[in-house]
Amino acid sequence: MENSPQTSSCCCGSATDADENRRGFLxxxxxxxxxAVALLVPAVVGIVAFLNPLRQKGLAxxxxxxxxxxxxxxxxTPRKFPIIADRTDAWNRFPNEPVGAVFLxxxxxxxxxxxxxxxxxxxxxxxxxxxxxxxxxxxxxxCHAASFDLAGMRLDKTSPSPRDLDTLxxxxxxxxxxxxxxxxxxxxxxxxxxx
Amino acid sequence: MKALLxxxxxxxxxxxxxxxxxxxxxxxxxxxxxxxxxxxxxxxCVQAITGFFLWMFYSPSAQTAWESVYFxxxxxxxxxxxxxxxxxxxxxxxxxxxxxLIQTILTGTYRAPRELVFWVAVPMGLVTLGSLLTGDxxxxxxxxxxxxxxxxxxxTLIPGIGGGLFKLAAGGPAFGHLTLTRFLAMHIGLFAGSFxxxxxxxxxxxxxxxxxxxxxxxxxxxxxPRQAICATIASLIVLAVMFxxxxxxxxxxxxxxxxxGSPADPNPANFYAAARPEWAFLGLYEFSHLFPGEWMILPIxxxxxxxxxxxxxxxxxxxxxxGHIFNVGFTAVVLxxxxxxxxxxxxxxxxxxxxxxxxxxxxxxxARVLLLARAPEGIPATGALTLLRNxxxxxxxxxxxxxxxxxxxxxxxxxQGIVAEExxxxxxxxxxxxxxxxxxxxxxxxxxxxxxxxxxxxxMSAQVRETLDELIDEExxxxxxxxxxxxxxxxxxxxxxxxxKDAEKIERGTEMLSDWPDCxxxxxxxxEGRIGDAPxxxxxxxREWIMGIISDPTHKRFYGDSNDRMPAYAEFPDEPxxxxxxxxxxxxxxxxxxxxxxxxxxxxxxx
Numbered sequence: 134m135e136n137s138p139q140t141s142s143c144c145c146g147s148a149t150d151a152d153e154n155r156r157g158f159l160x161x162x163x164x165x166x167x168x169a170v171a172l173l174v175p176a177v178v179g180i181v182a183f184l185n186p187l188r189q190k191g192l193a194x195x196x197x198x199x200x201x202x203x204x205x206x207x208x209x210t211p212r213k214f215p216i217i218a219d220r221t222d223a224w225n226r227f228p229n230e231p232v233g234a235v236f237l238x239x240x241x242x243x244x245x246x247x248x249x250x251x252x253x254x255x256x257x258x259x260x261x262x263x264x265x266x267x268x269x270x271x272x273x274x275x276c277h278a279a280s281f282d283l284a285g286m287r288l289d290k291t292s293p294s295p296r297d298l299d300t301l302x303x304x305x306x307x308x309x310x311x312x313x314x315x316x317x318x319x320x321x322x323x324x325x326x327x328x
Numbered sequence: 329m330k331a332l333l334x335x336x337x338x339x340x341x342x343x344x345x346x347x348x349x350x351x352x353x354x355x356x357x358x359x360x361x362x363x364x365x366x367x368x369x370x371x372x373c374v375q376a377i378t379g380f381f382l383w384m385f386y387s388p389s390a391q392t393a394w395e396s397v398y399f400x401x402x403x404x405x406x407x408x409x410x411x412x413x414x415x416x417x418x419x420x421x422x423x424x425x426x427x428x429l430i431q432t433i434l435t436g437t438y439r440a441p442r443e444l445v446f447w448v449a450v451p452m453g454l455v456t457l458g459s460l461l462t463g464d465x466x467x468x469x470x471x472x473x474x475x476x477x478x479x480x481x482x483x484t485l486i487p488g489i490g491g492g493l494f495k496l497a498a499g500g501p502a503f504g505h506l507t508l509t510r511f512l513a514m515h516i517g518l519f520a521g522s523f524x525x526x527x528x529x530x531x532x533x534x535x536x537x538x539x540x541x542x543x544x545x546x547x548x549x550x551x552x553p554r555q556a557i558c559a560t561i562a563s564l565i566v567l568a569v570m571f572x573x574x575x576x577x578x579x580x581x582x583x584x585x586x587x588x589g590s591p592a593d594p595n596p597a598n599f600y601a602a603a604r605p606e607w608a609f610l611g612l613y614e615f616s617h618l619f620p621g622e623w624m625i626l627p628i629x630x631x632x633x634x635x636x637x638x639x640x641x642x643x644x645x646x647x648x649x650x651g652h653i654f655n656v657g658f659t660a661v662v663l664x665x666x667x668x669x670x671x672x673x674x675x676x677x678x679x680x681x682x683x684x685x686x687x688x689x690x691x692x693x694x695a696r697v698l699l700l701a702r703a704p705e706g707i708p709a710t711g712a713l714t715l716l717r718n719x720x721x722x723x724x725x726x727x728x729x730x731x732x733x734x735x736x737x738x739x740x741x742x743x744q745g746i747v748a749e750e751x752x753x754x755x756x757x758x759x760x761x762x763x764x765x766x767x768x769x770x771x772x773x774x775x776x777x778x779x780x781x782x783x784x785x786x787x788m789s790a791q792v793r794e795t796l797d798e799l800i801d802e803e804x805x806x807x808x809x810x811x812x813x814x815x816x817x818x819x820x821x822x823x824x825x826x827x828x829k830d831a832e833k834i835e836r837g838t839e840m841l842s843d844w845p846d847c848x849x850x851x852x853x854x855x856e857g858r859i860g861d862a863p864x865x866x867x868x869x870x871r872e873w874i875m876g877i878i879s880d881p882t883h884k885r886f887y888g889d890s891n892d893r894m895p896a897y898a899e900f901p902d903e904p905x906x907x908x909x910x911x912x913x914x915x916x917x918x919x920x921x922x923x924x925x926x927x928x929x930x931x932x933x934x935x
Contacts, residue, residue, distance in 0.1 A: 320490070
């Protein structure tokens, strides 16, 4: 498709140069558009399927019974409890699998006798561990060394975690401890429930 | 022959094209410093060849990824070597591109007319990094799973679209099947594919630039054969290094090749704590620690992005002599920083006891799952993780630490094992074994911290002390029969031979225990005594008995109302949702306490 008048199109041999240029441009534009349509259609079909994960929803937050109140130590030492729920992975459904864990701890307060903390570190999604110590113990994330006090507050001013440990809602019913389990986005300063 | 080649060339032009390639001018003469692009092509060929064969064995799904890699690594003859060569050629490729880029910057050959050659080489390095990151996950073991999850979670740092990007990378809201299929497609289709395209483009551009230089300087030799020999020798050295690395752990045995960890566990509570990135990212990993969490986007995306932009701008900056010196100095500083940060990271981990302990646990778990996968039953369709979840040796200590070790010790005679937060109940190491029962019936020990010393079960201690304190030798022998008989109630596998040998003694001991009012006035034992006052000794320490007492110690068959502080872990047999532990978990705990788990034939009983 060089702009040489000698190789002009076969059907209109008597065209002027200006006509020829205009038609040449038109022909090029048509070729580009048609070629783009031919390639884009299959690409769009693929991309629509590729974007499907955006429509998938994570775990819905519901209250579930974790334990009975008397299992929790009186002195406020935290205990880790697994969250058992049905887990879906694409085409598979796994009934009653551990899908997460929370720390439960007696606070000694009347209003909110039990506090629940997500074990997932808000920094990068590792699992924090409880470290007992004579000074009262703390939560520690082994991945990037973030540490939190028993209430989940960051202990280090330059903590790798952008926010304190995520608290979860707790209800006490007939000495049963119920927790509304949710996962939150990691890395963000604000606590945002995972959609 | 000549006629045939002439005919082919006449129809296709391939022969003269090949000849043109062979005669391509190498400006300045053949020399070893020009071999790097060729070694990059070679390393990529190794990647493509080994990758193709790996692909034939690989099955990307959460239940089959680790399993198929296990099969290749441990069952397929030479499979470990295939995997190891692919692994190390990927790292070799990265190193070679690094050397090539550094050489280009040092010699200033990024300048006109070679800017495009440089601009194609930089993305080749980036694509190789992408290839490493996606390839790493495919083994689906604990380290690759955890490290990749951390990395992909970093996408959420990007304001606004971060959450969506995470889902697109992971193929859904959480890691699973679709993460593997996506990563495999990216690894082969996107990264390997675009690397090949960049490699070809780079070759064409390099040829053109070399030809132009040769034309201006007039000093050049044809590529074939001298430069080709240099390049082949260099490639063979690269191959030798790859094989030296692949064979560093021997040519046979479980450690040969590249280690495969234990299968990835999607349970967030079991998230692998000792996950670390590949060596190439260690510097960045340590660098990110210099920033507080709120600013994590800087070390992860912004600063690396700016660095790449600056490298791409080097041909422009380096137009002046001062600019070139800046480029060289800048490269040296960044490289030094990466090396120093990587060394700091490794040194920190070496000193970190918790990290080392997590590594050791993972090594044990990897060895354990290997043993289980090789058992006659093999790996079930639900995947190798099921093997670990149903393994008393793996789950027992975890369950014990979580639910029992607030009061109970589980330590051997040397003090090794699980130490309670505040030991206030019997040490359960070797529970119901002859040694354990012997201590229970020892007046000096029953009231001690290893048994009922820290509990309010004083009746038993007092009784033992009263009746057994001053025995004559003959009676001591009788007590031994009772110990053996009571221990036989547990029917421990580890004592099966001893129990069979001592059948007579057991019979005698059983009779004595039944006839001894000191015992049966409180305890039920087979047909003697009644339940309600103290634990039933019938089947004492059997799997069923231990499961019963963990489920509900306040049941009248066990401690009834006199139960001390032991919680009931499965009080409601009809409403499993209300129980703290499931029947399966209690079963695992019981099996572990009894020392009963799968052992390979040759290793025999004993841990």
